[in-house]
Amino acid sequence: MQLFNSCCGKGFDGKKKEKEEPSWRVFSLKELHAATNSFNYDNKLGEGRFGSVYWGQLWDGSQIAVKRLKAWSNREEIDFAVEVEILARIRHKNLLSVRGYCAEGQERLLVYEYMPNLSLVSHLYGQHSAECLLDWTKRMKIAISSAQAIAYLHNHATPHIVHGDVRASNVLLDSEFEARVTDFGYGKLMPDDTGDGATRAKSNNGYISPECVASGKESETSDVYSFGILLLVLVSGKRPLERLNPTTTRGITEWGLPLVYERKFGEIVDKRLSEEHVEEKLKKVVFVGLMCAQTDPEKRPTMSEVVEMLVNESKEKMSELEANPLFKNPYSSNENNREQVAEESSDVISKEKDNQQQQE
Numbered sequence: 001m002q003l004f005n006s007c008c009g010k011g012f013d014g015k016k017k018e019k020e021e022p023s024w025r026v027f028s029l030k031e032l033h034a035a036t037n038s039f040n041y042d043n044k045l046g047e048g049r050f051g052s053v054y055w056g057q058l059w060d061g062s063q064i065a066v067k068r069l070k071a072w073s074n075r076e077e078i079d080f081a082v083e084v085e086i087l088a089r090i091r092h093k094n095l096l097s098v099r100g101y102c103a104e105g106q107e108r109l110l111v112y113e114y115m116p117n118l119s120l121v122s123h124l125y126g127q128h129s130a131e132c133l134l135d136w137t138k139r140m141k142i143a144i145s146s147a148q149a150i151a152y153l154h155n156h157a158t159p160h161i162v163h164g165d166v167r168a169s170n171v172l173l174d175s176e177f178e179a180r181v182t183d184f185g186y187g188k189l190m191p192d193d194t195g196d197g198a199t200r201a202k203s204n205n206g207y208i209s210p211e212c213v214a215s216g217k218e219s220e221t222s223d224v225y226s227f228g229i230l231l232l233v234l235v236s237g238k239r240p241l242e243r244l245n246p247t248t249t250r251g252i253t254e255w256g257l258p259l260v261y262e263r264k265f266g267e268i269v270d271k272r273l274s275e276e277h278v279e280e281k282l283k284k285v286v287f288v289g290l291m292c293a294q295t296d297p298e299k300r301p302t303m304s305e306v307v308e309m310l311v312n313e314s315k316e317k318m319s320e321l322e323a324n325p326l327f328k329n330p331y332s333s334n335e336n337n338r339e340q341v342a343e344e345s346s347d348v349i350s351k352e353k354d355n356q357q358q359q360e
């Protein structure tokens, strides 16, 4: 995650600063202990690469989620408070911005608004997956609003921000199932590696673009790649990486593209959605997902283009999308070769990647 284009004398929406309510505040450790019942195990919502997250309630009744960092970047030049303030001022209705922080002694904590419907992961294959609360309409809304949030980070936030970790566990859902994208701009706050392989785990989660795995450099185009994987995960309910056998894993694009060649969209859609999806809309999301997740970064759309494609309902746009050479079977002229093609296209990831972890 990178922050760039630092801003001076202007609000973080690019306008002159007027008298504004501060968007964040400093919390005392005592206050956070009281809110979380001293970081009680029962309050724990989960654990990520950088620490554990606890549910809490403040004296005014508002519910919070407190991320207690197990390690943070103590590079001297990084001022934790300054970095958190930059992030806290980035505001968009589909971003979950940090509400405050606590830095006392060795403790570093980030405070967020609590999201009662947890993350997309919990609905796709976590604790809520059996209930199937995410119908097609909700999924479309999540797709569009999370695209808008990332486009905002890329184009309108000041400084512009590369998210760097777009994936289903970083899309949280509020009480109305509105998407709130979180965990952006952590690059300077978090250590490069927490020493327990956390950074490596991220690069093997199936969302990271090939060029980013190779260079470690995150960019707007690598966010687009991750968002493409997220779209495919959202409509199919599948994980980004699937273990075929103990030594082989397959990425979701390698699974989906051969089905798209055959226009077998019914095999792509999450079976829990039954017939409720609109065929054209389903096709569109799959096409956009695959366009984003192309290996060549130059061929990927920008996030603004992604938003435009997802919201545009016109038939011409749809025909344009469908005509993209990416969705044509390169071997289709030879009908006898179909089976072989499906096999080759499945592009089973080689032994080199065999140790990839099947994280969401």
Ligand SMILES: Nc1ncnc2c1ncn2[C@@H]1O[C@H](COP(=O)(O)OP(=O)(O)OP(=O)(O)O)[C@@H](O)[C@H]1O
Residues within 6 Å of the ligand: 045, 046, 047, 048, 049, 050, 051, 052, 053, 065, 067, 096, 112, 113, 114, 115, 116, 118, 119, 165, 169, 170, 172, 183
């Ligand atoms: N604001 C929040 N409201 C409700 N649940 C939250 C909130 N923030 C995080 N969680 C939950 O806490 C758990 C841990 O979140 P965290 O962001 O630390 O890790 P992660 O996103 O799962 O993984 P990583 O750290 O690798 O990005 C997740 O299950 C997440 O759904």
